[in-house]
Amino acid sequence: MNGFARLAVTNVARHYGRRKALSQISFTCDAGEIVGLLGPNGAGKSTLLNVLATLVTPSRGSVQYGDRSASEGGAEIRGMIGMLGHDLFLYPELTARENLTFFAQLYGVTGVAGTVTGALDQAGLSERADDFVSSFSRGMRQRVALERALLHGPRLILLDEPFTGLDQASTAALVARLQERQRAGCLIILATHDLDVADGLLSRAIYLKDGRMVGTDTESRGLADRYRRAIQ
Amino acid sequence: MRKLTTPFIGLSAGMLLVAPWIINAAPYESTMGLVQKVFYFHFPSAILFLVASLICGVHSFRFLFMKRQSADAWALSAAELGLLFGALTLVTGPLWARKAWGVWWVWDPRLTSSLLLFLIFASYLMLRKYGGPGSERLAAGMALFGMLNVPFIYVSVNVWRTLHPQTSVVPTLPTDMGIPLWFCFAAFTMLFLALLTLRATLELQRARVEALYLAEDEA
Amino acid sequence: MSEFFRVAWHIVRKDMTVEIRSREILFTTLLFAVSVVLVFSFAIVREGRAPDDVAAGILWVAISFAGTLAMGRTFERERYNDTLRALMLAPADRPAVYTGKLLGLLLLLGLVEIVLVPLVGLLFGAPIFSYPIMLITLLATGTIGFAAVGTLFAAMLVRVRSRDTLLPVLLYPITIPVMIAGVRGTAALFQATPDEPMARFWIGLLIFWDAIFLTLALWTFEPVMTE
Numbered sequence: 001m002n003g004f005a006r007l008a009v010t011n012v013a014r015h016y017g018r019r020k021a022l023s024q025i026s027f028t029c030d031a032g033e034i035v036g037l038l039g040p041n042g043a044g045k046s047t048l049l050n051v052l053a054t055l056v057t058p059s060r061g062s063v064q065y066g067d068r069s070a071s072e073g074g075a076e077i078r079g080m081i082g083m084l085g086h087d088l089f090l091y092p093e094l095t096a097r098e099n100l101t102f103f104a105q106l107y108g109v110t111g112v113a114g115t116v117t118g119a120l121d122q123a124g125l126s127e128r129a130d131d132f133v134s135s136f137s138r139g140m141r142q143r144v145a146l147e148r149a150l151l152h153g154p155r156l157i158l159l160d161e162p163f164t165g166l167d168q169a170s171t172a173a174l175v176a177r178l179q180e181r182q183r184a185g186c187l188i189i190l191a192t193h194d195l196d197v198a199d200g201l202l203s204r205a206i207y208l209k210d211g212r213m214v215g216t217d218t219e220s221r222g223l224a225d226r227y228r229r230a231i232q
Numbered sequence: 233m234r235k236l237t238t239p240f241i242g243l244s245a246g247m248l249l250v251a252p253w254i255i256n257a258a259p260y261e262s263t264m265g266l267v268q269k270v271f272y273f274h275f276p277s278a279i280l281f282l283v284a285s286l287i288c289g290v291h292s293f294r295f296l297f298m299k300r301q302s303a304d305a306w307a308l309s310a311a312e313l314g315l316l317f318g319a320l321t322l323v324t325g326p327l328w329a330r331k332a333w334g335v336w337w338v339w340d341p342r343l344t345s346s347l348l349l350f351l352i353f354a355s356y357l358m359l360r361k362y363g364g365p366g367s368e369r370l371a372a373g374m375a376l377f378g379m380l381n382v383p384f385i386y387v388s389v390n391v392w393r394t395l396h397p398q399t400s401v402v403p404t405l406p407t408d409m410g411i412p413l414w415f416c417f418a419a420f421t422m423l424f425l426a427l428l429t430l431r432a433t434l435e436l437q438r439a440r441v442e443a444l445y446l447a448e449d450e451a
Numbered sequence: 452m453s454e455f456f457r458v459a460w461h462i463v464r465k466d467m468t469v470e471i472r473s474r475e476i477l478f479t480t481l482l483f484a485v486s487v488v489l490v491f492s493f494a495i496v497r498e499g500r501a502p503d504d505v506a507a508g509i510l511w512v513a514i515s516f517a518g519t520l521a522m523g524r525t526f527e528r529e530r531y532n533d534t535l536r537a538l539m540l541a542p543a544d545r546p547a548v549y550t551g552k553l554l555g556l557l558l559l560l561g562l563v564e565i566v567l568v569p570l571v572g573l574l575f576g577a578p579i580f581s582y583p584i585m586l587i588t589l590l591a592t593g594t595i596g597f598a599a600v601g602t603l604f605a606a607m608l609v610r611v612r613s614r615d616t617l618l619p620v621l622l623y624p625i626t627i628p629v630m631i632a633g634v635r636g637t638a639a640l641f642q643a644t645p646d647e648p649m650a651r652f653w654i655g656l657l658i659f660w661d662a663i664f665l666t667l668a669l670w671t672f673e674p675v676m677t678e
Contacts, residue, residue, distance in 0.1 A: 015446050016365040023446075055539060056678045079542035089537035093469045105461045106541045108454070152542075296674045344631070351624035358620060363611045366678055370607045373675035376667060377600060377625045384628065 004066025004080065004155065006030050007052070007187055012061035014047055014211075021047040022211045025061070029189070029204060031155065034182050036198050037191040038227055039208035045191035046086065048208070049158045052189060053083050065156070079107070082154030086161050088145040092134035096125055096144045099133055100151065107152040119147035122177070139170035146177065157181060159190035163197050171197055199223035207231060234433060240426035247419035251412070258412045267331035270324050272412050276420035277320040278346070282382050284314035285349060287428070288356075289379025292372035304368050305435035307375060309428050311356050317424070318350040342396045345384055352378035455550070458543040462551025466525065467558070476524045477559060484517035484563050485570065492574055506575035507637035511593070511630055513567055518560055518597055519619050522605040525556060530609050545673040553602045560594050577641040585650050586640055592657035593633030596664050597626045603668040607675050629664075632657045 007029050014022040022044045029035050037045045050056040052063060054070040054077060062069055065077050083089075090099050100116045109115050120126045123143035133141060142162065149157065157178075163171055175197065178188055182203075192198050198205075200220060207215040207230035215230035251272070261268035288310035294303035325343070326336045337343065356378065359371045405413065470476055491509045495502065529535035538548050568590070572579035579586060604621050608614040636653030639646040 013446075018442060018445060019365075020446060050678075053540060055536060075542040075544065078540055081540065083537075083540055085533055085536060087533035089534050090532055091465070091469060091534060092532065093472045094465070098465075098468065102461060102465045103537065103541075106458060106538070106543060108542065148537075296671065345628065348624045348627055355617075355620045355624060359617060362613050362617065363608075367611065369675055370611070373603070373607060373671045374621055374625070376671060377664070380663060380667070381625075381628070 004031070004068075006064075006066060007156065008064040009052070010062050010064070012048075012051060012058045012063060014044075014051060014056060015059045020211050022051070022058070025208075025213055027206055027213070027216060029187060031185050031187045032182060033203045034178060034188045034190070034201055035204045035206060036202040037189065037206050037208060038193075038195070038198070038223075039214075039231065042210070043208040044211040045208055046160055047211075049083070049160050049189065049191055052156070053081055053158055054078060079152060080155045081158065082149035082152065082156070083158045084142075084146050084149045084160065084162055086164070088141055089148065090133050090141060090145055093132065095130045095132055096120065096123075096136070097129040099144060100148055103148050104151050109152050115151060119151060123147045124173070138165040139167060142166060142170065143173070146174065150181070155186050157186050157188045159188070159192075161192055162190055163192055163194040175201055195224045195227055234429055237426040237429050240422040244419045244423040244426065247415065248423075251416055251419065254412045254415055257408075259406075259408050261409075263332075267328055270328040272416045273420075274321060274324040274328060275413065276417040277317045277324060279417070280420055280424045281314060281317040281321050281346070281349070284310045284317060284424070284428075285353070285379055285382045288314060288353075288375050289382075292375035292379075296369060296372045296376070301439070302436060304372065305432045305439065306428075307372060308360065308368075308435055309431035311353050311375070312431060313424060313428055314353045315350070315357065316427075318346070318353060321346065322350060340396055341384075345381055349378065349381045352381065455544055455547045458541075458547035459551035459554060462538070462548060463554045463558070466552070466555035469528070470555075470559070476521055476528075477562060479524075480517045480521045480559065481563055481566055483520055484513045484567055487513040487516050488567065488570060488574070504638050504641070506571050506577040506641050507634050509575075510567060510571045510637060511634045514560065514564060514590075514594065514633075515597060515623070515626070515630055517563055518556075518594070518601060519622060521559055521563075522556060522598070522601045523615060523618055525552065525559075526605045526609050535606075535609055539676065545676065546669040549602060549606065549669060549672040552606065553598055556598045556602055557594060560598060561591075564590055564594065575641075578645070579641075581645055582640050582647065582650070585647070585654070586637070588654055589633060589636045589640070589650065589657070592654060592661055593629055593636075596629035596657060596661045599661065599664045599668050600626050600629075603672060603675070606672070629657065629660055632660070 009025055009027050012022060012025040013020070025044075025048060037048060039045055047056065051058050054063075057070070065073060065080065068077065070077055091102075094102065097116060097120065100119050101112060104112045104115050117126075120129045123140075123146070125140060125143060128136070128140070133144060136144070142165075146159075146162070149159075159178075162174060166174065178190075178201070182188055190198075199222070202223070203220070204218045205216065205223065205226065206213060207227065209231055215226075217226060219226065255269050255272050258269065258272075260266065288307050291303040291307035291310065294300045295307060325346075329338070330336050352374075356371050356375055359374065360367050363370055488509055491505075491512060495505050495509075526535070529538065539545070541548070568579055568586070571577055601618075601622050605618055608617055608621075611617060632653045636650045636657070639649035639653065
């Protein structure tokens with residue numbers, strides 16, 4: 001699947017009636033970056049992620065994936081995107097293996113069985129592969145959900161609050177997986193509240209408040225202070 | 233269209249004021265007598281009811297598939313007028329039916345599908361009101377299905393033999409009945425067009441105010 | 452083209468797997484449909500006998516009520532973990548997702564009808580075996596028309612707050628023509644002397660409507676589902 005080198009967001013706004021969920025969002029980022037969307041609740045992080053995933057069309061502005069926009073690229077662009085939503089996108093009545101198999105088939109992955117086994121290994125859940133997802137802990141479900149998002153080898157990975165409810169070990173595993181993907185040349189954009197984990201992980205931070213960008217930087221330490229200064 | 237709304241309203245008001253005299257001058261229909269004269273209001277209302285549905289459908293299509301934002305205002309306006317003229321049709325019809333056929337209502341194809349179309353308009357408006365943001369697109373999708381009803385309504389009286397007069401009646405009316413009919417038809421049509429334009433303009437202006445509000449604190 | 456049906460097929464299989472595990476929607480829909488038949492029967496029976504021609508009406512009312520319930524529930528499942536978003540994210544054709552959901556619903560309603568038809572035959576002495584192929588065709592075409600519109604509307608309303616009340620409000624006026632055709636055709640077959648040409652006429656009309664509704668639904672699914 002052809003990737004793209006640069007993601008360009010230009011003056012994106014999204015309105016719901018009179019409510020401005022997003023306004024005047026502009027930034028660019030390149031493959032191999034881990035970008036953090038930081039901000040208080042209701043800042044518009046989830047909305048922005050949905051816009052980047054092409055699930056929501058912006059009321060204004062545009063998003064360019066390389067040299068194509070969402071409306072031109074359509075299904076092909078969706079094939080390059082993997083998303084881990086806040087609600088995990090898993091069917092509780094299916095086993096881990098069945099969940100992964102279904103999505104692999106849906107996403108047109110070749111060699112479904114092999115990919116699924118590989119994904120289960122990556123998630124460290126090979127022994128629990130045939131247990132129902134409803135019996136998993138939050139951390140385990142998260143791991144399955146992440147592998148689900150990565151099944152088709154996406155170049156743009158979007159994560160909405162991925163560290164919520166994870167213990168130390170799971171958090172570390174997730175960070176490792178993301179860094180591995182970063183080294184493979186993917187562009188990762190994640191929305192999070194967890195400044196401690198994000199500190200040192202992010203190569204770029206974008207601060208959002210009330211739907212607007214209130215700052216952006218590319219430093220690598222001292223995130224908590226920078227956040228406080230940006231968000232006030 | 234906008235410049236014509238005032239003259240249209242004025243003209244149609246004047247014409248409707250005069251209409252009772254003109255209708256009174258028309259001859260009595262042989263079998264139904266005085267009651268038949270409801271026809272002069274019933275027929276234009278019914279036609280405009282169908283026209284409103286087509287307008288709503290066309291603009292819903294433009295809004296949904298051609299991404300024309302302004303089309304939504306016209307679709308909404310047409311739907312509201314469809315409700316109004318549908319109500320007129322469904323009230324004048326039974327008033328006539330009671331005297332002409334002896335019953336207020338029969339379940340024949342035209343009446344049934346007209347009632348359904350009326351309900352479709354009502355549910356369209358309900359969806360727009362209670363559906364929350366983004367319900368304009370959903371309602372537009374629904375309106376397309378509703379519009380499919382219209383040809384069915386028109387054709388149904390010819391396909392099924394029913395109590396309701398067939399579509400061949402109107403073109404073959406004698407002149408002294410034709411004049412009041414087309415007179416009322418013209419009055420109703422002008423009223424319809426004027427109201428449609430006014431309502432759509434109102435909606436477009438509301439959208440503009442909202443856009444201005446949203447752009448307020450941006451550079 | 453085969454891609455389209457492949458995606459739809461995977462969705463059907465997934466829905467079937469989930470349903471076989473829990474059987475929740477099947478059983479509740481079935482029970483509800485049977486209750487509707489019984490309630491209407493009790494309401495209409497006079498002096499121990501039901502008037503003629505009500506069997507067809509009661510059958511189709513039960514199908515439409517139960518169908519509306521089932522539609523709402525299948526999309527509720529997709530709302531639960533926001534899996535509908537995952538389906539929309541897939542690089543697959545959106546209409547294929549619609550088709551998959553529609554086929555799943557048709558299977559479910561087919562199972563419900565397999566129980567309802569003998570029940571109605573039993574309660575009303577309706578001759579369900581005299582023209583089995585025509586009866587099956589009637590049921591199939593009528594259910595397809597109803598489900599085609601219903602799947603679209605149920606999907607549309609997934610993120611709307613008053614979705615449970617709005618679904619029937621939107622669905623019934625538009626699908627009543629399909630229901631009427633179904634009832635009339637079935638009634639023609641259930642008569643003392645079955646009216647075959649009449650039933651054939653209604654089947655023809657239903658096929659016409661199914662084609663139009665399906666085409667329109669496939670066309671409008673994507674624009675209506677994208678925010």
